[in-house]
Structure formats: structure tokens, C-alpha cells
Amino acid sequence: MERKVSLKDIAQKVGVSTALVSYVLNNKRENRVSKELAQRIREVAAGMNYRINQVARSLKTNKTFTIGLIVSDIANPFFSALARIIEDEAEQHQYTVIFSSSDENAAKNGKLIDTLLDRQVDGLILSPPAFCEDQVIRLQQQQVPFVLVDRYFPDLKTNYVALDNYGAAFKAVEHLIESGCKRIGMLTYDTELFHLQERKRGYVAALKQHKLPATKSLLKEVNIRVEQPAIEKAIHQLLSGPEPVDGLLFAANNLALAGLRYIRTLPVHIPRDLRIVNFDETEALDFYPAPFAYIQQPLGELGRLATRLLLESINQRPATTQINLDGQLVLKSPMPF
Amino acid sequence: MERKVSLKDIAQKVGVSTALVSYVLNNKRENRVSKELAQRIREVAAGMNYRINQVARSLKTNKTFTIGLIVSDIANPFFSALARIIEDEAEQHQYTVIFSSSDENAAKNGKLIDTLLDRQVDGLILSPPAFCEDQVIRLQQQQVPFVLVDRYFPDLKTNYVALDNYGAAFKAVEHLIESGCKRIGMLTYDTELFHLQERKRGYVAALKQHKLPATKSLLKEVNIRVEQPAIEKAIHQLLSGPEPVDGLLFAANNLALAGLRYIRTLPVHIPRDLRIVNFDETEALDFYPAPFAYIQQPLGELGRLATRLLLESINQRPATTQINLDGQLVLKSPMPF
């Protein structure tokens, strides 16, 4: 790139100090310079196409107006939608966003945090994988402003914005019960991820409160490195035997997708034989030929609140804020024909 | 945040100059210092949890190891998938990615470019909206390394990686012709976006080559601020009248989605009455209850080549490279039952 115009170049041309140019262009201490001189400086700056070097400013001010965003995978529609909301909210405050994908890998997540901090981001928005407590604790010790989003660690007193996953799962199961289901199964990932633990807890609690069976055989957990065969096997087990389930809660998007794809091939009628509730909206089921319900997350609020909370932490370092938003149960009928 | 450890702190503790610490930690000119001293410096640095301040380094080296990515909307699955590929490729070379969404708005795109350049990104990957030629020309004049992806401007000699949209549309139409279609319509956006112009050109060329009608009434163009009613009206026109179309090419993802949703409600049988080809894969049609074909873009190649090309431009400033990749025609049958 060709050499850029600096404050010094403007100062020389106008015949003043770089300091004065800086004051004028930043609209600071306007009173120290005559309107005419200020005007002249601005004109020369514009004429030379001056653009500030944010890197130099950042070094001096110790502020980059950049936030780091780490999600598990930016290609996942849930996270890319979230990223977009964060981008827009950040932009309104002159912040830009660096993003990274952790792939649910704690070690990678740690490296990404370091990389972002090396780049002096002003704060972080994280949707952390399991087993990252130590990283989060270190951030706290270093007093790095950050907000967890979607996931959080119940034992750590950190800012977070997430769904009330317990309540949402509870609500989902109650919907199945009200629809007449008597044996309700759940398919989830075998993981420590707190939000999925909460969904499990909500599922079990709802069953118990309504005096329905909550046995081990109704709850299937598959490895998070999704494999279609494992999911199919789990569903097969739930649907076969003398007492097949008549209601099924999928704890996550990808599980629902894989599961419903499989169920579509079985001689099982939805909703007569089986009723379904998923977590999260997904375009992929837009044309699913049977009715189901899903828990819709307030994505806009999630992203906006997380961003605002982060900016507040950066600027004022307020008390810890923990927000659990309500999910909404949405009923979806197949497209008309 | 607490004050960070700097090279100076390490230098003082070890009793050497900051210069030497810098040399050692960067593994440069190793010969100028004894193995023992180097070892000691490294130990002290590690002991103090030293992390480099990239902002300071960037100011000095004039390199940020950051690339700016501007797409029309990061929440669009096509672009978030692309972003993920770019992220991974960039990461392998120690680059991070700042992303922004232009919303197909040329003015916004211009502002985003300025913001990214102010932040001294080493280069840009852009999927530009229409009417951005002037911005692109300015980048060339300023000798900013950049690569256009997905879209480009035929009259500008810039790096780009894109689909051969003309060829892909041609292929799509030939597929319909081979399947027996005699009256083939197209639904596209009313836009100057070059890639869509190319698709239109391919559509028309294929029809002419096969001596099929290519009349104005077969080609429908709707405003890019997608509105379902306008799309429905256009499709209705194509399918009604004395000579309804028996083949239909959707020029973009969103059009196909809206269009197929509508067609699903009509007494039109696919493929008996109407055959369909779309552009781009989309999960949303996973369960569409009728067969169709689509043009699959080599997304991985697109992203990887764009990133590599950009890194080459940054490091060596080679000749302009223009790449048009082939799309693949994929046939999709409805899920089994």
C-alpha cells in the first residue's frame, strides 16, 4: 500500500503542530483554536484524504474499539444469526467484531482467547465449550470485560445472557403432556455443556411433577460429534419394544434434524403415534411433512443484550449481570397443499 | 484490565535491553545471544505470563495480520459458510478476520471499507453490492490488497474468485431441455449485480442455442428487497395463460425458497407439469416434497482460493488472478417415506 497521510503531513502543510491537528480533528478543546484555523485544518485533512491510523491511536489510548466473538461455529445458522445481531449493535457504537469458531474444543477456545487478547480487543463475547471454566476464571482475574452468551457456567459469577433452558424444556414437556403423551422420551448429547444439562433437568422435572415415568431408558444421550447411525439407533430404541414413546423432545437443532430425517422413513405417524418438540427454529424443517413444536429462542434480545452488557462492562465495569430469557413454544403445521 | 507485562518488564527483571528480549522472543538473530541467556529470557517471559501487544507490533511493522471480510449478510448461510472457510484458512497463516455486512448497500459498503482500512487490515475480501466500482477502483489506486468473491465487475481488472455463472445457468437450462421442457422460464432479481446478469445471459443463450423461445414474458425480474407477493405474482404469470412454462430456473436461493413455498400450494405437479432448477444448496429445501435440481457452488474452493489469493497479494503483490469455478448440477429427490 502506498504511504498514508499522517497528522504530521497535515501539520506541516498548515504550519501547526501535530497536536493541534489532533485536537481539531477529534473535536476536542475546540476553544484553543480559532474557527478559521480549525476550518483550514479540516479542509487540508479532507483534501489530502486523511484517514486516522486506528492502530496508532489504540496504542496510545489503550482502546481498540474491537470486540472478540468466539462461537462454536460461525457457519451454524444459530450463531451466524447471533453474530449479525452483535455486529449491528456493535456498529452503532463504532465497534468492529473479530470472530472465531472454537469447534466445541476447549483447547482451541483457549488459544483463540489469547489471540484476541494479544490483539487488544476491548472485550469478549463467548459461547464457550464445556470445560472452559479455568479460561473464564483467568479472564476474571485479568479483569478482561466479557459476556457469556447461550452457554454459561452455573458455579461462576460472570455476566451472561442465555435462555432459561430448564424452564423451556419444562414447558416443552408440559406441552407434550397436555397433548396426551404418556411416555415421553428425550434425545440429547452426552455432554457437560450446562445448557444441555438444564434442558435435561427441565425434562425430568416436568415428568416427575406430572407423575409420568422418567426412566433411564427414556433418555438417550449421543456423542456430540454427531453421527447419524448413533442417532438412528437411539431413536429406534425409543420407538421399539413393548412400550414405545409417544412423545419426544430433541435437545438440540442438529439432533432434531437427524432424528426427524430418520423418523420420516419409519412407519410412524406424527402426531398420531408420536409427538415432537425441538429446540430452536431451523429452516431445514420448513417443509417437514408433519406437525411439530419447537422452542424459539429470543435471538435478537440475546445478541443485543450481550453486546450492550459487554459495552457497559468495558466502559463502567458494573456489577455482574446474569440474564435468563424465556423461550417461546411455537407450534408448526406442515405447509398446506 | 490490569496493566499488562511488557518487554520492558522482562528486560528489567533479566537485566538486558528490551531489544534483546524482542530478538529472543521472536527467534530472530539467535546467534547474538548465548543459549543460556535466551533460555533465561524465555523463562522469565513465561513466568510473568508475557503476551505480546500486537497493536504495538503492528504500529511498528505496519502489519496487523488481520483481514477484513465484507459480505452482504453474515446471517445468510451461503456467506456464513464462506466466512467459516475463510476463517480456517486465515487462521492457518496466523490471520484473524473482522467481518461486516453491507446489506447490498453501496454506501454502507464504502463506509465499512473505510472503517476496516482505518484499522489497518492487511487486505480485504469483498462480496460487493452493485454500484461499487468506484470503491473498488479506489482500492486499486491505494494499492490495497483485495480479492472479490462471489461477485465481481467485468470491466475492472481485479482479483476475483467466483462461479462461472454463465456456464452454470447454461448447464441448468440444458438439464431442463434434456428432461423434455419446451417452455422454460426464469425468475431473477431486477439488479445490476453482475453474477445475476451472467445467469440471465446463460439462460438466454441456452434457450437460443436449442431454438427454444426466449421471450420477455418468460423472464421475470423482481425487486431484490424480496417480497413474497411479488414473487407469487411473477410465478403465477409464468404458470397461467395459454402457454404455461414447464421448466423454471430460480436465479437465487431466496427466490427458490419463496417460489417453491408458493408452488407447493398450487395444483401443479412437479415434475410432471413443471421442472425446477435452483441456484445454491439450501437446507430449507431438505424436506421439499418434490424433486428438483440445483447448481452447487464449490464453496470450499471459493473461500480457500480467495483467502490464499489475498495472502499472496499481501505478501508478493503478484499479477491479477481471476478465477471462475464450475458449478455442479445436483439432482435432488424427495426424502423416502
Place this chain on the structure above:
DNA sequence: CTGAAAGCGCTTACAG
């Protein structure tokens, strides 16, 4: 060979 100094492009506390 090696150390100390200059300088990247800004901001702002401080001396006059």
C-alpha cells in the same frame, strides 16, 4: 558481534 537509540502515528498531561 551487540547495545542503545530511533521511530511507527497517534494523544494528552504539562510546562511555559
Place this chain on the structure above:
DNA sequence: CTGAAAGCGCTTACAG
């Protein structure tokens, strides 16, 4: 009130 100087945390050309 205003100008010139110091300094953010690095890298590296250069003097010795």
C-alpha cells in the same frame, strides 16, 4: 491559553 514534548510497546537499522 497554547505549544512542544513525552510516551504508548514494540522492532530493527545502525553506530560502536
